Amino acid sequence: MPKSIAPRTASRLAVRKTYKLYIGGAFPRSESGRTFVVNGDNVALASRKDARDAVVAARSAQKKWAGATAYNRGQVLYRIAEMLEARRREFAGLGVKADEVDAAIDRWVWYAGWSDKIAQVAGGANPVAGPFFNISAPEPTGVVAVVAPPSLLGLVSVIAPAVVTGNTVVVLAPEPQVAITLAEVLATSDVPGGVVNILTGKYAETAPWLAAHADVNALDLTGVEHPELAAELERTAAGTLKRVIRPRPDADFTADPGLRPMTALLETKTVWHPKGE
């Protein structure tokens, strides 16, 4: 499978891409200096410290991202779809089928439209029995650590519902080339640095630190393959009462996701105020 879209000629040696991490909008190497080989490429092997750095980046970006207008977040998500459309060939080069790229692009567009609608569907005025103005509105839960499924569509299906509502994410991605190529899409799509952070490597090594991290609000285990590891991570997350999305080994990411991927990462805030003259 070709790794580069550059034309190979007898006289020219292709420039290979190094796949690094994606933290805070930049592409650093692992602070540990570790790499591993996937399909002939050296990719960064994230460490515990990289995971912590990614949480710091996600936390610093969260308030501003959540505070952006829903309209603005929707525009940014749509821009991701535009940039992904423009980079189809790179994903094809990584062996991602055209159908899947289509679906991933369409998923960004679908979620882009939710940014300014989810609050109307998941919140609203409550008719309480008394002279009060009472309103419930969804709010992001904060920083979400995600163990992503390997495919491009799987990756988009866990990142998009988290960020569209104002959460920021630290993603542990099992398929490094696809994930980091997506990171390059994000980096050129007006997504503020730190909103999405992607770590490559062995999630069994880094996930426990994120599950225990006191500054992570939710843990999405969608891509965890081993039930015992998933149970252990869920137990660890109980220590800080994190919201947990359980593994979905049979997930069909081509199906209509419904609202749950978004609502699972939302809090509901209810505000009471007296009514009177």
Added chain:
Amino acid sequence: MFSYAPAPESRSVVDIASSYGLFIDGSFDPAKDGGTFKTVNPASEEVLAEVAAAGSEDVDRAVAAARRAFESWSALPGSERAKYLFRIARIIQERSRELAVLESLDNGKPIKESRDVDLPLVAAHFFYYAGWADKLGYAGFGPDPRPLGVAGQVIPWNFPLLMLAWKIAPALATGNTVVLKPAETTPLSALFFADVCRQADLPPGVVNIVTGAGDTGAYLVQHPDVNKVAFTGSTEVGREIARAVAGTGKRLTLELGGKAANIVFDDAPIDQAVEGIVNGIFFNQGHVCCAGSRLLVQESIAEELLTSLKRRMSTLRVGDPLDKNTDIGAINSAAQLARITELSEIGGAEGAERWSPECQLPDRGFWFAPTIFTGVTQAHRIAREEIFGPVLSVLTFRTPAEAVEKANNTPYGLSAGVWSEKGSRILAIADKLRAGVVWANTFNKFDPASPFGGYKESGYGREGGRHGLEAYLA
């Protein structure tokens, strides 16, 4: 000031049996191993009744009964389930005087609160969720919402019947069946509710009540045939339950502790704010997870506000819960009194200044005078830990940003209060507070149509409103 003559509510309206069994599959039975415990009136330490202590076999039996009942209950048309819930609501309304007296006797809360707050809300919750039973397709959780199965529910002692209603009403409306464990210090109103279910001809096994202490609750939440666990109680126990449920696929909702900030800005109407502060921390003896236990007052008005607050606190009447003039009743148990006493002593030892109005406490029973601490810093344990009693910590702030920072400086995130006449400020502060319920210019208001639940370590899931259905639907 003049003093009120005693105005006691009669306790003759309610019959308390000398002993109660477990309510399983529509009938009352003793525990398999014959275990019992006593429940006492915390205002007098009088033993009210002996109650069965459910062991693992009893829990097995209750879960099996709920499982059998689930098949037909979930298959009933929603409109029929609705009618059962409407019946229950009506019976509660009609028997509310009995229930209010029983609740005050077993819990120690003032009769004016059980009569005017708890019972109306209990009935309202059943009415509210009754109406949902045949409209679930419109609730926004997909076109074909299905019940989960058997719900294991564990509730605390601070609002025994209200917490039962919060748990049972949505569970039944959505077609689940339940096994509920009330707290060991306040089992009587749940057992009375079992009788309400019988009076409503609710099919046997749809509601089962198992009484007992923590190990009974642990059997229930760990039972392999329970599909959903709902818990209200301490953050510590919530953590244990989350660990126990991990990896099992059981659905879980948790309503845990809080350390709410009640923020008073310099433009707030002082008298109304003082009423709100008193309501926020002294309602139900402060045995409220969303109690406003941290008062954050803007420095420029701190002195004036504290003077008013102390004056108001001096008029609070502490004593007999069945007296209709009582504002603050008994602390629920000796153990809880010990915790409140210990943390208050630590507050003094750590350098905060303690003040209580002069008040005579009864000789018997468990009592704690309303107390405030001033000069509290964020490092003090009384500002960080949930005391769950009539104890208020007062901190000050200078700017709105500082107020928000201090309010959010806690692992909890259940509730908060904001007092200001400035609408734009209220909206901005409410936006920034990390709490599930924000009361602006009011406090401790509840309604079945209004979602309730916490951020962060105050738990997950919401109870009440349309949101409250989600926890019981696949």
